[in-house]
Amino acid sequence: MELIEKIKAREARVGIIGLGYVGLPLVIEFCRAGFKVTGFDVDPNKVALLKAGKSYIKHIPEQTISQIFPNFSPSTDFSLLNQMDCILICVPTPLNKYREPDLTYVFKTSEAIGKELRRGQLIVLESTTYPGTTDEDMRVILEKSGLKAGEDFYLAYSPEREDPNNETHSTSTIPKVVGGFTSRCLKVTQALYDTIVVSTVPVSSTKVAEASKLLENIYRAVNIALVNELKMLFDRMGIDIWEVIESAKTKPFGFQPFYPGPGLGGHCIPIDPFYLTWKAREYDVTTKFIELAGEINTQMPYYVLQKTIEALGQHGITMQGAQILILGMAYKKNVDDLRESPSLKLMELFESKGAQVSYNDPYIPKVGKTRKYKIEKESVPLTAETLGSFDCVVIATDHSSYDAKQIVEHSKLIVDTRNLIKNDINVKGNVVRA
Known part of the structure; x- marks a missing residue:
């Protein structure tokens, strides 16, 4: 079945890497929308808590965690990525001691995905980063698998817009900017996010989407x-x-x-x-x-x-x-x-x-x-x-x-x-x- 059709039928399996302030709300929304979701994290303590129906984030109550089972499966086993149809990356992008980008988490995650990558999968980066990370750095790592972005698998960038404990806006009510490596990548990515957010905002490239996120936060930092x-x-x-x-x-x-x-x-x-x-x-x-x-x-x-x-x-x-x-x-x-x-x-x-x-x-x-x-x-x-x-x-x-x-x-x-x-x-x- 074509991936878009699987998404519309809620038959696509969604994998979310990084179960923090960005990843966990996404897990909840996709589960609510009827998808089977596997949440991946390197922290076994987080996975154990989630399996027990407990929350480690204040504004996400335990009742919410318990309600998303049995659609939700938390795991530390990254070999399961091969079973996912759509993979969203929500890992940290800190600075090093010289205030330079530290993309260690993004690149290591891309390597882990590359080992399990198969035809027809959608890979989306949500972590904030500089323009070019998705279709240059990440793409090179993923294509070491022998598969080509835009031909064998879909590649996109959609920046997170989380604001923890915001009483007015939540993950589902905030418009989602999406940029694809190709027009087909964009169409598939839109189809996925349209199932959980009020609206998607398509842009012409992953670089525009990456730059959009930076502008939002630079605007605030400067003011x-x-x-x-x-x-x-x-x-x-x-x-x-x-x-x-x-x-x-x-x-x-x-x-x-x-x-x-x-x-x-x-x-x-x-x-x-x-x-x-x-x-x-x-x-x-x-x-x-x-x-x-x-x-x-x-x-x-x-x-x-x-x-x-x-x-x-x-x-x-x-x-x-x-x-x-x-x-x-x-x-x-x-x-x-x-x-x-x-x-x-x-x-x-x-x-x-x-x-x-x-x-x-x-x-x-x-x-x-x-x-x-x-x-x-x-x-x-x-x-x-x-x-x-x-x-x-x-x-x-x-x-x-x-x-x-x-x-x-x-x-x-x-x-x-x-x-x-x-x-x-x-x-x-x-x-x-x-």
Whole structure:
């Protein structure tokens, strides 16, 4: 049966590689649409939890996991890829220590697929990357099998647009950009995604689709850098950046609000712009605008460090030996996602200056070692006694569960990077904005 016909009949088997914040929501949607789905991951702990009907992502309840069986089969056995009709790649694309693209996961996954590749399969990359990854780098790896893209198998790129715990938009309600290596590849890919999303947005090539994803996140990174820079300027001028933004956003056209913070977090915005910056060098182009934005955003934790040092100094306390509590380890409010969280950098910076640092996060009970950091701590309870025992409380993530009044009442000193403490609550005058 032709693959498109198998897709329409829900007889195509779907394999999803990488069961994280992107892959697992896709698994759920394809299972709901009536497909048999195999989820692949190298982490046996994730696979074991899923087999037991448990979730390791806060905004995906266990009830949802249990509902997708028996359509769902989690596995660490990549030899099963040969049985799949459609294979979606949702693996990390981090930066190395030199802030250059690290496509190790994509290339190793492509090699694993290449060993099992057969005629008629569809291979789609969803991981964010630079233009050319799919139809140049990945294609070369896959064609080592002796099969040709566009002739023997279908190849495409469709960037993920996940926003964990977004209460307005979910995987199925967000339009999906799709680009194929050939027009036939595009048609098959559209047919697949049309079964789970509100609409697909076809583009002329995989490179356009790859560039589209980069533009989305560079747009955000540049605008966040702008308000971060203005925050530092307005602080010197005695102007509240948050009040400025609130007043500016009343304009019904020509303005979209972005908000400053202690740095950038998540897997996309701190990383994606540098993928294009790196690729641009191949064309003798310097992406000055992107690099400047990256420089500003990367420096924000250092700005928070300096503001904290100054705030402690005004109370006669040095950073050496100071007791600091960080509120929020997740990169944004109401999620359990630690990826690239600026709180990790803040903790490292505070400790490098001799401070004793603890944290509280209702969604992250324990922080283990990551690729960058060697932090191993557990969340402390957030009580009046706990707040009062620290020299300084640094608000790094504005979780909705945090009671601003309680924090103000019981803390000696607060450094607020998220505008959690509004002016009418700051009755004790113990809040410093950073």
